[in-house]
Amino acid sequence: MTAKSDKAAGQVALVGAGPGDPDLLTVKALRLIQAAEVVVYDRLVSKEIMDLIPPQTERVYAGKALGHHHLVQDEINDLLLRLARSGRNVVRLKGGDSFVFGRGSEEALHLARNGVSFEVVPGISAAAGCSSYAGIPLTHRGLATGVQFVPGHLREGRNLDLNWDKLADPQTTLVIYMGLQSLPETSAELIKAGLPADTPACAIENGTTPRQRRVIGTLSNLPGRARDAGLQAPTLIVIGKVVSLAVDLDWFNLDGGSQ
Structure with a gap:
């Protein structure tokens, strides 16, 4: 101190x-x-x-x-x-x-x-806890060599101070805290910056709790899928190749809790 x-x-x-x-x-x-x-x-x-x-x-x-x-x-x-x-x-x-x-x-x-x-x-972070309970490793050999954490809050309709070119790295996992509201803009900006539209992506609501739900899609279609599923905050967004492992590693799936 x-x-x-x-x-x-x-x-x-x-x-x-x-x-x-x-x-x-x-x-x-x-x-x-x-x-x-x-x-x-x-x-x-x-x-x-x-x-x-x-x-x-x-x-x-x-x-x-x-x-x-x-x-x-x-x-x-x-x-x-x-x-x-x-x-x-x-x-x-x-x-x-x-x-x-x-x-x-x-x-x-x-x-x-x-x-x-x-x-x-220290506590287990939302990124580590929610992704693990959703069956998503943040790093995996051959899929992701690093992780980037960013906030998803909007001000005047735009994310604050985000370098989209840096974030659109296909070799890293992108974790967006409280990113549900800004997901449509996030998706559009990452695709514009060069991240493939078919990059796997997942939205995790109330992660690690009995109320957990996850919606899996791609960078381009996840905003619509999350909206159609009626997801609410708190929701964590995970974008990257590691999401492709979520089906095989779905150890916490509650009946009807995953999509």
Whole structure:
């Protein structure tokens, strides 16, 4: 940490809850959740994981959805600071891993710069967890030598600061977080940048949970297939040759849960 810790403050643990299956929590994450005095949690933390929080523990919702933030990021930063300075032990619980598109590093910096002690507990990222439960390895010899993670949020109808030429690499796997709304544009831009239209692609809704659904197609037809299937957020998009293995590796298929 970059600042002297406030000895009077409680501890803040930035805990990654993983993609939804409570069995994917780390031992340390579960221990901290069950010992916390306050849990500040996000929208993407699954009900199954929320049920592990003791009933006497105070819960504070700090979720964000497209177009609606219960608390803006600066308010969340200040909330964590106030709770810690009240002397209580706080768990900041985030879906996936808090340092992968989770803004956990911003919260950690705010605490560090204000002298509050914190620790970071990694979680299984949505990319790793959801793809594995969908039968898709992120890398595979002869199919993908690397992975690229990008956000799928739109602003004024366009993805932010994405280098489509770099992303349209047939030798890597592209994972798009919260990419359902922007999928039609993403597909069009990648094809325009040279990625073959028949590149395998998959949309995974509620990955790792009993509500998981996956829709498999190609770069060109996945937007229509996902729309026709009625997929909703949270949905992870995986694009690349590795998706071709999903049928053979479909170990988590629930009745009617895959297409």
